[in-house]
Structure formats: C-alpha cells, structure tokens
Amino acid sequence: MVAYSILGKTGQPRIPQKSNPTSSSPAVAAPKFTTVGEPNSVAQIALSTVDKLVNWGRTSSIWPMTFGLACCAVEMMHMAAARYDQDRIGIVFRASPRQSDVMIVAGTLTNKMAPALRKVYDQMPEPRWVISMGSCANGGGYYHYSYAVVRGCDRIVPVDIYVPGCPPTAEALMYGVMQLQKKMRRGRVATMWYRK
Numbered sequence: 457m458v459a460y461s462i463l464g465k466t467g468q469p470r471i472p473q474k475s476n477p478t479s480s481s482p483a484v485a486a487p488k489f490t491t492v493g494e495p496n497s498v499a500q501i502a503l504s505t506v507d508k509l510v511n512w513g514r515t516s517s518i519w520p521m522t523f524g525l526a527c528c529a530v531e532m533m534h535m536a537a538a539r540y541d542q543d544r545i546g547i548v549f550r551a552s553p554r555q556s557d558v559m560i561v562a563g564t565l566t567n568k569m570a571p572a573l574r575k576v577y578d579q580m581p582e583p584r585w586v587i588s589m590g591s592c593a594n595g596g597g598y599y600h601y602s603y604a605v606v607r608g609c610d611r612i613v614p615v616d617i618y619v620p621g622c623p624p625t626a627e628a629l630m631y632g633v634m635q636l637q638k639k640m641r642r643g644r645v646a647t648m649w650y651r652k
Contacts, residue, residue, distance in 0.1 A: 507643070507644050510643075511640055511641045511642075511643055512641075514557070514583075514640050514643070515546075515637040515640045515641055516545075516546045517546045517548075518546060518547045518557065518558050518633065518636070518637070519547075519548055519549070519550045519555060519556045519557055519558065520547065520549055520550070520556060520557075520558040520559065520560050520587070521549075521550055521551070521552070521553050521555075521556035521558070521559045521560070521576070521580065522549055522551075522560060522562075523559055523560060523561045523562065523573065523576065524560075524562045524563060525561070525562060525563030525564055525565060525566075525569065525592075525593075526562070526563025526564045526590075526592060527563065527590075527623050528562035528563045528589050528590035528592070528593065528623045528624065529562045529563055530623070531562070531589075531623045531624060531625060531626050531629060532560055532562045532589065532626075532629060534626040535626040535629050535630060536549060539626075540626055540627075540630060542630070542633075547633065553576045553577075553579040553580045554579055554580070554581065556580060557580065557581065557583065557584055557585065558584070558585045558586070558587060558636065559576070559577060559580065559584070559585070559586045559587070559613075560586075560587045560589055560629075561573065561586060561587070561588050561589060561593045561609045561613075561615075562589040562590055562593060563589075563590060563592055563593060564592035564593070564596075564597065564599055564605055565592070565593060565605070565606045565608075565609045565612070566604050566605055566606065567604055567605070567606060568604070570606050570612050573609065573612050573613060574612050574613060577612075577613045583643070585616045585617070585636055585639075585640070586609070586613050586614060586615045586616055586617075587615075587616065587617045587618075587619060587629075587632050587633070587636060588608075588609050588610065588615045588617070588618050588619065589619045589624060589629060589632070590619065590620075590621060590622060590623050590624055591620065591621065591622040592605075592622075593608070593609045594608055594609075594610075594618050594619075594620060595607055595608045596608060597622060598622070616636060616639060617632045617633075617635050617636045617639070618632075619631075619632040
C-alpha cells in the first residue's frame with residue numbers, strides 16, 4: 457500500500473487544477489511555507505546550535521534539591537538508590553539550594569512550612585524548575601480540607617511537572633524527571649537573547 461502526501465515532490469502543497477484543459481487562465485504558483493523554527497540566517501543557525509548544546513548540558517546534569525516533607529520522600533530516596541541508579545543519567549541530589557536547579561517537593565505542605573519553601577525556591581539560581589510529587593503536594597491530597605495544609609504547592613511556587621499518586625512510585629518520579637528533561641530541551645536561551 458502506498459501512502460500519498462498532500463505535498464508534492466518539491467515540498468510544496470499541491471493545488472488542485474481545473475478539470476477543463478482548454479481554460480486560458482495560467483496555473484497559480486503555490487506559496488512557499490516555512491516552518492516557525494526554521495533558521496533564516498547564519499546567526500540563527502549558530503544560536504540554535506548553542507541552544508541545543510546548552511539544553512543538552514542542562515538535561516544531562518540535573519541537580520535536584522530534596523524537599524521531602526512526608527511519606528513521598530521515601531519513594532524519592534528509593535529513586536536515588538541502586539535499583540534505579542539515577543546517577544547514570546546525571547541526577548545528583550544536592551543539599552544546598554544554591555547548587556541545585558530542580559526542587560522536588562515531596563509530601564504534605566503545611567502553612568507553617570510554606571514560607572520556608574518559598575525562601576528555598578528564591579535561593580535557587582536561574583533557571584530553576586519544580587517537580588510536585590504526590591497527591592498532597594499537588595492539591596492537598598488526603599489532608600485537603602485541613603486548616604493547616606496548603607492545597608497544592610503551586611500556590612507558593614510555580615510548578616513545572618506534577619507527579620500524581622499516593623505515594624507515587626519511583627518509576628513515576630523517574631517518568632516525571634524525563635518529562636522535565638523534555639521541557640528543558642525545548643528551552644531557548646541564546647535565541648531569546650539574540651531577539652532582544
């Protein structure tokens with residue numbers, strides 16, 4: 457079975473021609489369409505290469521800061537253990553917020569702990585990302601209606617990736633980290649600087 461495309465051999469869209477071959481109207485040339493991310497100059501090609509290099513470095517060396525608040529922190533430690541061996545993909549936990557670029561919020565965030573979470577987030581260098589791990593960090597979870605619980609850590613810090621579960625497995629957290637790596641690869645540092 458042969459699959460047909462709406463594009464012609466030159467990559468131009470096909471324009472349906474009139475069925476009457478005796479018509480005197482000339483054929484209209486198809487307009488050239490370019491993709492949004494296609495570089496048009498040497499500078500844009502160089503900057504897109506720099507972006508790819510920077511994003512490769514960022515995705516290959518994620519240094520998360522642990523912010524374990526409850527039982528989800530046990531699964532985060534499980535991901536750091538030998539079975540999943542996160543060191544092979546460049547994930548190394550850091551104890552200092554000034555050395556980390558990702559914060560994993562694992563567990564129930566209380567009103568008393570919320571200012572500390574924001575303070576630690578503000579101490580992290582740019583660019584920084586946040587992974588919300590577990591039902592309690594995502595939206596309050598089992599303690600949603602408690603007077604002392606923040607109903608989601610996204611009310612305190614901006615969250616990039618949500619990992620659902622009570623508690624989520626180490627595989628789910630690894631999947632969340634891989635989704636964050638995909639998000640990091642789409643970043644444009646040099647291109648945004650060039651446009652300013």
